[in-house]
Amino acid sequence: MRDVKDHVQHQFGDVAANYRTSKVHAGGKDLDLMVKSAILTPESVVLDAGCGAGHASLAFAGHVGRVIACDFTPAMLDQVEKLTHEYGVLNVKTQLADVDSLPFPANSFDLVITRYSAHHWLHPERALAEFRRLLKPNGKLLISDIMASENYAQDTFLQTIELLRDPSHVRDYRLSEWRAMLSGAGFASEVLLTFDLTLHFSTWTKRMATPPQNAEMIKSLFNGAPADIKRGFGLPLKIRNDDFDFTIPGGVIRGAAAPD
Numbered sequence: 001m002r003d004v005k006d007h008v009q010h011q012f013g014d015v016a017a018n019y020r021t022s023k024v025h026a027g028g029k030d031l032d033l034m035v036k037s038a039i040l041t042p043e044s045v046v047l048d049a050g051c052g053a054g055h056a057s058l059a060f061a062g063h064v065g066r067v068i069a070c071d072f073t074p075a076m077l078d079q080v081e082k083l084t085h086e087y088g089v090l091n092v093k094t095q096l097a098d099v100d101s102l103p104f105p106a107n108s109f110d111l112v113i114t115r116y117s118a119h120h121w122l123h124p125e126r127a128l129a130e131f132r133r134l135l136k137p138n139g140k141l142l143i144s145d146i147m148a149s150e151n152y153a154q155d156t157f158l159q160t161i162e163l164l165r166d167p168s169h170v171r172d173y174r175l176s177e178w179r180a181m182l183s184g185a186g187f188a189s190e191v192l193l194t195f196d197l198t199l200h201f202s203t204w205t206k207r208m209a210t211p212p213q214n215a216e217m218i219k220s221l222f223n224g225a226p227a228d229i230k231r232g233f234g235l236p237l238k239i240r241n242d243d244f245d246f247t248i249p250g251g252v253i254r255g256a257a258a259p260d
Contacts, residue, residue, distance in 0.1 A: 016075035018207045020053040020083055024199065025116060030144040030252050031059050033193050034113060037254060038142060040064050044110040047134065049099050049127065050117025054080030056144075057092045060113065068109075070095045070102065099127035107136045115144040119162070119172045128185035132257055141187060141255035146172040146248055147194065154232050158248060161221060164214045165205060178253055187255035194251045196234065202242035215242070222246070 019025055034056070040046075044064035048057040051069035053076060061067050061084075069080045069092055077094040084092045097103055099114075100123055112131045121127055131141050146162075148155040148171075155174065162169040173181075175191055182189040205215045222230075223239050230237070234247035 015207065015209050016053065016073065016079050018209075019076070020079040022053070022207055024197070025053060025055045027055070028197070030193060030195060030250060031056060031115065033252055034115070034142045034144055035059050035063065037192055037252075038063075038111055038113075038140065040111070045108065047102075047104070047109045047112045047131075049102075049112055049114040049131065050120070051080060051094075052076050052115075052117060054083045054092065056113055056115040058083060058087060058089060060111075061089045061092050064111075065091065067092045068095050068104075069093065070097050070099070072096070072098050099130060101126075102130045102134060104134055106133050109134050109139060110136055111140050111142065113142045113144075116146070118143060118145045120168055120170055122170060124173065125181055125184065128181055128187070128255075131255075132186045135257045137257070137259070139257045141182075141257070142252065143178065143255070144252045145250065146197070147178070147251035148172040148174045149232065149249060150174055150176060151232075153226075154229065157221070157225065157229050157233070161218050164218050164221075165210045166208045172248075175251055175253070178251075182253070182255045186258050188258055189253055189255045192252045192254050194249065196247040197250045198234070198245055198247050200243075200245050205242070 040063040042065055046060050046064050046067045048067055048069045051057050051071045054069050057067045057069040057080060071077050074096060077096060080092065080094050099121060112135060118124060148158050158172055162172060179189050219239050222235050225235065236244050
């Protein structure tokens, strides 16, 4: 298990700066909805779990008293510090920690958020149990991530291209899987949004420093995919170079901590 986590740290340590400048991570309708759907006050304390370069932390910082930006990779936390310094944000603090075991006392947070991180977690059930422990009564959890299709063929195709692009990928979970895990961890859940995230192939692969041979394998899979897969991913009929867009599915889920 530790080998996999070490690989995540190594993979993202090398490309952390790419995520601070990523337009995909800096904004989007999912991030806007996360902020709008949360009940926030100037006293609210927010945990951004698996914060990456800190874009979600930054989006919430102006609405709350304090944000704790937590990540497993030190290089990502360095990017959070740079981002908050760049924007003059003073109420975001960083914490190096694993979502499996978070170093905070129970009932510490009004809101836990996580965005584009959970597909790297080895044990999402453990993370959800930690979030449940950390939330105050009536606390909320917001998850935005890539969500695999309930169609098994589409699911398999998505996991394959994700793994070829990024060997630290674990799984893009389906909405049904998330809701079952949330229920098991003591959350009532609702799907707030499903969306198609548009990605530009060359930017997507360069951001993760995908080896050229893996990028070629992904393009080969795209070209050889059945018509329904191509439609599902918004792919062009024929791919000849890296200058094309495609889509992958995403979703936002809100969890409410059920009373003990």
